[in-house]
Every structure is written in structure tokens, then in C-alpha cells.
Amino acid sequence: MLGPAIPYRPGRQDRDVAACTPDGRLPDASKAQDHIRNIFYRMGFNDQEIVALAGAHALGRCHTDRSGYDGPWTFSPTVMTNDYFKLLIEEKWQWKKWNGPKQYEDKKTKSLMMLPADIALIQDKKFTEWVKKYAADNDLFFKDFANVIVKLFELGVPFKEGTERWVFKTSA
Numbered sequence: 001m002l003g004p005a006i007p008y009r010p011g012r013q014d015r016d017v018a019a020c021t022p023d024g025r026l027p028d029a030s031k032a033q034d035h036i037r038n039i040f041y042r043m044g045f046n047d048q049e050i051v052a053l054a055g056a057h058a059l060g061r062c063h064t065d066r067s068g069y070d071g072p073w074t075f076s077p078t079v080m081t082n083d084y085f086k087l088l089i090e091e092k093w094q095w096k097k098w099n100g101p102k103q104y105e106d107k108k109t110k111s112l113m114m115l116p117a118d119i120a121l122i123q124d125k126k127f128t129e130w131v132k133k134y135a136a137d138n139d140l141f142f143k144d145f146a147n148v149i150v151k152l153f154e155l156g157v158p159f160k161e162g163t164e165r166w167v168f169k170t171s172a
């Protein structure tokens with residue numbers, strides 16, 4: 001997907017269903033900055049890391065038959081870019097008029113979407129500082145994203161001592 005190389009190390013183990021966290025721990029897309037901070041601070045992430053992680057919404061889309069929300073965040077949802085941040089800042093976002101959960105659409109093309117939790121990133125001063133930095137500097141976003149996604153992937157994993165991280169080579 002042309003994003004940064006993400007180092008990986010084996011160690012996460014299958015666990016019994018009894019070891020699963022209770023429901024209700026995932027971020028709620030209909031909520032704003034206080035909720036987002038509660039979810040991510042509990043896992044040890046700061047504001048900069050929260051914003052960097054959200055940049056993953058450059059990829060993929062929402063599906064009406066899953067979350068109920070609809071549409072992609074960017075025009076190139078199979079390519080990793082900092083477009084999510086650029087679009088957040090540069091486009092005008094308005095409520096989508098439809099028979100579904102409350103979400104935003106871009107005023108210009110009405111083909112992109114933002115969740116209320118995405119728009120919270122430009123409604124909060126501290127979050128917005130990072131949105132602007134990542135919109136202006138793709139290299140900085142890639143560097144910070146690689147670091148923070150490794151932190152997320154490795155949270156709570158009981159690595160054996162000396163387990164090294166691997167970086168898979170790509171042709172790009």
C-alpha cells in the first residue's frame with residue numbers, strides 16, 4: 001500500500017475466549033474528543049499518537065452492513081497517504097442528509113465521509129496541531145505512524161526475551 005515499512009515481531013498468542021476484554025472497549029465513532037482520549041489514554045497513547053493512529057483512515061471505508069456508516073475517507077483508499085489529514089483541513093465538511101447514523105460528507109463532491117470521531121480531531125486545539133503537522137509533512141506522518149502502530153500491535157504481548165523485530169523487504 002506504499003506506506004512506511006512496519007517492523008514486526010512474533011509473540012502474540014491465541015487465548016481462550018475467557019481472556020477477551022469485555023465489550024464496549026472500542027472507540028465509539030459517534031463520540032468526540034473526551035471519549036477518544038478516554039479510550040486511548042487508558043492504553044498509554046498521547047494526543048500526538050492518537051492523531052497519528054487515526055491516519056489509518058486513509059485506507060478502507062465504512063460499510064452500511066457493518067458499522068452502519070457509509071463511504072471512504074479518501075479518494076485512494078488502497079494507498080497509504082497523509083490525505084486523511086489534508087482532506088480534514090482543506091475540505092468543508094457538512095452533515096450528510098440520509099437515513100443512517102450521523103456522519104459528515106465533503107461539500108464539494110459528497111463522495112467522501114468523516115465520522116463524528118474524525119471531525120473531533122479538528123474541533124480540538126491540541127489534536128488539530130497534529131492534524132496540521134501531518135497534513136503538511138507526509139514523511140513525518142509515515143515515521144510517527146510506523147512507531148505508533150508498532151506500539152499498538154505490541155501492547156500486552158508477552159515477547160520472549162531477545163525477540164527481534166523483522167522488516168520485510170518490498171520492491172518499492
Ligand code: HEM
Nearest residue numbers: 027028029036053054056059060061062063066067068117
Ligand atoms: C477514534 C478511533 C476510531 C474510530 C471511532 C474508528 C471507527 C471506524 C469505523 C466506524 C469504521 C468502519 C467499519 C465498517 O463499517 O466496516 C472504521 C474502519 C477502519 N478503521 Fe477505524 N476507527 C478508529 C481508529 C482506528 C485506528 C487506530 C486504526 C488503525 C490504526 C483504524 C483503521 C481503520 C481501517 C483501515 C478501516 C477500514 C476497514 C475496511 O475498509 O473494511 N481505525 N473505523
